[in-house]
Amino acid sequence: GRKVDSIELFPASEGFFAFQDKQTEKGMLLQLNSGIFYEFIKVDEFFSKAPTRLTLKEVGLGVNYVMIISTNAGLWAYNIGDTVEFTSLKPYRVIVSGRIKHFISAFGEHVIGKEVELAMQEALEQTGVQISEFTVAPQINPTSGLPYHEWFVEFETMPENMATFSKIIDT
16 A cells, blocks of 8 residues: 555643654654643753753753643643653754653662663664663672673674673663
């Protein structure tokens, strides 16, 4: 059959936030006239005692933000759990970059899911390795040395040099 056009949406039970209005543009158009007031916190500040809330006028491109909303339905400064990245500021366009609830912070490092996925993607691209699945978790009680993140990887093709593969992920 013929190609079916599809569009990306950013709905949630708390509201309808954005939609892809153009097939040629990266990102979804943020809905500004839907009874939602948006605030954004840089992901690396989110876990601090007093994170800075930014309005739309204060955001930048290529930065991961936690999206905070207040709505005319009664939500006030509510964290929906999603992280977004702006791809355009005129008009405001976003991509959903991850979930703030998907993070590792056993040692105060606050690593989000997107950062883990990017590290793995870079290792795969640099080594030509293929995997089926992976997960990462903190090892907080090692038998020796400092705590660390332990990666469990199901390889389809093994790396020629596991130390090189590991080093790429760690950087």
